[in-house]
Amino acid sequence: MSLLRRKTIVAQPPGQQLARTLGWPHLVALGVGAIVGTGILTLIGVGADRAGPAVIVSFVVAGAICACAALCYAEMATMIPASGSAYTYSYAVLGEVIAWVVGWSLILEYSLVVSTVAVGWSGYAVGFLKGLGIVVPTALANGPGLGGVVNLPAVGIIAVIAGLLMLGTRESARINTALVVLKIVTLALFVGVALPHFDVANLHPFTPYGYGSPTGEGGVKYGVMGAAAIIFFAFYGFDAISTAAEEAKNPERDLAIGIVGSMLACTAIYMIVAATAVGAVSYTRFGDSPEPLALILRELNQGRVATIVAAAAAVALPTVLLAFLYGQSRIFLVMARDGFLPASLARVSKRGTPVRITLMTAVFVAIIAGLAPLDVIASLANAGTLCAFVAVSACVLVSRRRDPGARRPFRTPLAWVVAPLAIAGCLYLFTSLQVVTQVAFVGWNAFGLLVYFLYARSRAQVAH
Template sequence: MNKLLRRKTVLTGDDQPHEHRMTRTLSWPHLVALGVGAIVGTGILTLIGVGADRAGPSVLLSFAIAGVICACAALAYAEMSTMIPASGSAYTYSYVVLGEIFAWVIGWSLILEYSLVVSTVAVGWSGYAAPLLHDWLGYPMNLAQGPHAGGIVNLPAILIIWVVAGLLMLGTHESARLNAALVVVKIVTLTLFVAVALPHFDAANFEPFMPFGFGKSVAPDGVERGVMAAAAIIFFAFYGFDAISTAAEETKNPERNLPIGIVGSMLVCTVIYMIVAAAAVGALPFTRFANSPEPLALIMREIQQPGIAKIVAAAAVIALPTVVLAFFYGQSRIFLVMARDGFLPQSLARISARGTPVRITIITAAFVSIFAGLIPLDEIAALANSGTLAAFVAVALCMLVMRRRAPDAARPFRTPAAWVVGLIAILGCCYLFLSLPQKTQLYFLIWNAFGLLVYFAYGMRKSLAETR
């Protein structure tokens, strides 16, 4: 039992072995861009159609609920990231505060989250790119869809994963600069969408506002619908700020810059989401774009703006890779820290001459390509959410435990009303988990049961983390 609950001693900066050290190249504008790049993406460009199908016009309420819960989780992340400025995000915080077995479960859940997020976004990107490739180059659609959609494999989704992997292997600073430029393209495109859609706003499109009710319920077609059912899916649209906390060891002045990046990106993105969602639902009845793989472009075509539709689709093709980049970055850093701790082969933790974990990046790309090529977008997103919800609960719990265990410890960022914020994050995430499809909940439990078998068979014996 003592081994299961042993807590990690964090090594940062020059305390790390030379082959594990990463270069500090990121400042707060890079972090905000990383966060906005991660958050504003598939959720609003693609999953708004899935959310509208689940909740109707009240998808706006779903966005608001998911946003409040994520904002509370973001504040917990901001506090913990300044107390423990090391890579690993929720995994590291859990190891330091709660103990090894909890860290393993959260790390295993984060592997699920980040891998499936990268896959989901890659599939969303393909949803915009494939029609353009088909129209311009005659690209066969059966090679842009998985078996669930009558195709063979989603090759564009796999391609974008490997392009981003190559970029990350070139270097973190170079990736961050390109990411910032693409984020600007994305924000300009969403602004254009709102400007064109607002003149077509019709309040009648919001009636009835809540056609499927508030709580999760099974509709006659077998789909689970309601405001909370939609919130549990489009919750995916808001997270991404947690990827910022994985950049702690590559951030200049992390005590100041990490909170700015985490909280700043959440505030910016919440405003963007509410405006774009209202413009989308107001411009077109939700039934006409529900479950579309390219809902914003579809809305533009339906209101007789085919030129703007092409611009939106092209911009999505250009800008969605920022989301792939942010989460791919986060996933590789989670893998990196777990390899340092012995839970994965230590040889994977080696850093290249350019300061990047090349081996981990290649393995991550191979892993997520399988999901992106073969699995439906909504099922990937729902399963990714389950891993994220577990991580958010863990971070909020870590914050509250540390408030009790070490009330006088240095906290460069202090979450206001910490107990209220922490409990909202924990209870809200638990409710969202219960609102996920039952199949998703089952898959999540199976994933973690398998993870515990791996831990007891391999991880517990191989653990090398400095502990106390």
């Protein structure tokens, strides 16, 4: 039974507490900044390549599953307003070994998301510089998988964001909000220029690979569900808001507004941009581009606007990096407090920020971003997220049954329908991932369990 021992959530002692500096507008901006990014600016090309014009349906499917999960997150985040996201909720409700698996999966999710976004940002930045006549050598613009040596721009942007986070949470939040506004304006510009070129002929055939997830060459899953399993990456990010619980001024109110509000706003934005993209230009012309929106504009002879979009993307995409690097550092922080990582990493600076853990996280993800290709790390990041979403949805159901009278500032509507739908949808999306991704995910967690039994279990603070 010690494997299922549960953690009691208590306030941190003075000197270890994070500074409460974030209001709900900051949290909504953090969510929108995390969600609207690589998914729509870069992975829409990957999704269209796998589903054709039906990538619009893929966005709907992935968005619906994430919406169910977001409602579950909102209940757990307001009920347990502590840092750590799904890891903390699992530790408090489901038990230690499950929490470890979830935390280990979150390491996979957040680290690979940061790496994926950094690689996506690099594609736009290199394209923008090329438009200005500055050519970045292939060896320094791509990892070994794409014929280069190291993706230096990706490593560089991670270093910049890590430095900003170490400076302070309030300062980071203000810069993030400004960049989110820039990002929304950029997408509005794209829609305004591309929508008049919408041609119904570009939507035929609508489902060239069908609605399922057939396996193609190299084990790649095609079809609407195959694309949805990748596009799913475009919607999550609201879970980064839940990692800010310890730094929210009024967590019981602000977390629910941040999580649900950002999901509603981003779903509307995605539907409009995706429909505009596949309607303006045939998906075959931008499906494999690292900067699909800018390419679409160039295909429409809007080179100047394309340069503006590429520049704005290069400036605004780091909001996703900021949100996820922030979230990853907070999850590592809580795992260090719980004894699963060295306790020295849990120290916070005089400004109330976890400098050591942020630096360690940045080095880790920079190595991945510099060397790994985009589609592989995006797909594997999705597997980690699906695991976390299943765990949080299960936490809602277990908590409702175990302690129905507990105080819940936000209650998931129709919880016994919404939570099972989130679990079933996530499990189905997992089966739609590439086999190599599924195997890698299982291997990652098998290694994680080995670490748990040989190192972490005996050091858990709950055990002492």
